[in-house]
Amino acid sequence: MIGVLFRHHVRMHRVPLVPLAFGLALFEWIMTVVAGEPSISRFLGETLRAAPPQLLALVNQDLLAIASPAGIIGVGYTHPFTLIMMAVWAVRVPSASLAGEIGRGTMNLVAARPVVRGAQVAAALLALLAGLAVLAGAAWLGTFVGLVGRPIEGVTAWRYLPVAAGMWVLFASAGSVAILVSALAREAGAAIAWSSGLLAGSYVLDYAARVWPRIASLRPFSLFRYYEPQQAMMAGLASYDVEILAAVAAAALLLAFAVFSRRDL
Amino acid sequence: MPSRPDRSSPDPFPIRTRSLRKRYGRVTALEDLSLEVGEGEAFGFLGPNGAGKTTTIRLLLGLLRPSEGEAIVLGKKVSRAVAWRGEVGYLPGDMAFWPRLSGLETLDFLAALTGRQASARAGLLKQLDLRAADLARPVRTYSDGMKQKLGIVQALQCAPRLALLDEPTKGLDPLMQQVFYEIVTDMRRRGATVFLSSHVIAEVERMCDRVAMLRAGRLVTVGSVVQLREAERRRVIADFSADVDVTALAHFGEITSGTGRRVEMLVAQSQIAALVARLGMLPLADLIIEHPTLEEAFLEHYR
DSSP states (O other): OHHHHHHHHHHHHHHHHHHHHHHHHHHHHHHHHHHTOHHHHHHHHHHHHHSOHHHHHHTTOOHHHHTSHHHHHHHTTTSHHHHHHHHHHHHHHHHIIIIIHHHHTTHHHHHTSSOOHHHHHHHHHHHHHHHHHHHHHHHHHHHHHHHHHSOBTTBOGGGGHHHHHHHHHHHHHHHHHHHHHHHHOSSHHHHHHHHHHHHHHHHHHHHHHHHOGGGGGGGGGSGGGGOOHHHHHHHOOOHHHHHHHHHHHHHHHHHHHHHHHHSOO | OOOOOOTTOSOSOSEEEEEEEEEETTEEEEEEEEEEEOTTOEEEEEOOTTSSHHHHHHHHHTSSOOSEEEEEETTEETTSOOGGGGGEEEEOSSOOOOTTSBHHHHHHHHHHHHTSOOTTHHHHHHHTTOOHHHHHSBGGGOOHHHHHHHHHHHHHTTOOSEEEEESTTTTOOHHHHHHHHHHHHHHHHTTOEEEEEESOHHHHHHHOSEEEEEETTEEEEEEEHHHHHHHSOEEEEEEESSOOOGGGGGGGSEEEEEOSSEEEEEEOGGGHHHHHHHHTTSOEEEEEEEOOOHHHHHHHHHO
């Protein structure tokens, strides 16, 4: 049953997945082109030295990292464009799979069949994870193709594989929270609004905590705190970050299972 | 793949509810519904809008959780296992599909979820005149009538043992309504149980063995169509050869229309003999005593 529902979700969402994946691959490829231009790296380095730290905090990188070709490519994985592309999938699929089906009335047709409620949550999760894997893979493929086509000395695409994996884990966690929201909602619109709001709030909290020392202690409450592309690039994924994001995802999914199994449809 | 429910279940009632109750906050949608529907029976569920018909069907399917009481469908408690749903066909009252999917994709997906062969699909498509070209089109291009036909096919394509049909002929033209009646007849011929809610009383009267009437979430009455009609007041029409004072007959029942030479009344069965005796003393030219139609019985309950 989970397989049937999973294929159904893929069929419902495969059309937007293509432009999202293409956009991400293109963007990361462009970042390799930009990083390969010494004049751009030099110009960026000089510009950033004059930039306020609040602006640098926006891309979650320190100055030295950004000013190198490897750093410029790394910025591609924290750029708002990339994050928004990933967030679109992390919010869209969970919201449509549960609350969207209820709001449209098609949940009646699915839930009246021999399908346990938990299977519906599991199928939504599988569709979320598979799509995020395609998107994170497309982003890395853009980097890979860019660096194969125009090699940069000392920079290999393999360094960005843990970064892409970290991005997948981050949005898998955010998407799991969106599944919980969807399990509680009655319409896709409300689920999208709440999930987007929580994700944006988490991003803003992380940014604000980095530039405003008075609320620095709140940073651990943001999911984005556990996404450190620069560290992943240098030393691989931090197991602590992965564990926290996985714990948030597990808690959200357990709650989603419990809520969705007991609610009226 | 869900396991097939035991067809040799000793429970002779595919549907059984005990003190079923559903509340939404302070609003009671269904109150203390106890009902039994027998194997192979066609059971009609009548009631005005908001009476609780759809709530009952959704409780039977486990889409809603009862506030109190329990529902047992095909011998299984609704709140527990789900495998029994493979033997149930459900047609929702407000038919909604995935707009981008074609009719065929929709049917294939729902049959796969049911976990059984769509053995009745070809016959239903032929009866309802849904062609391959129609099924290849996205459902968003369908008319309301076509959506309703597709809804009927998805509900019955796996030859269910029990069909729960909420307003099944909504949006169908009279020709297709006749076809639907034939489909129900065919289902019953092979022993399936049909539970349908409807506003169309003539349709229920035609298709169903027994009828339940709901009002404001409460069961008003339940019985066979014949029993319900017989339990209601008879319509008495008397013609006289000379003018009479028809108001003198008022204590036998309700005069619905009356002139000097003709009177129409609704009279309880217990008063019939006395009324006939009284009419015999008048210049009676003709006398008709009729059972009410189911529609009249229905209206009696909801006036």
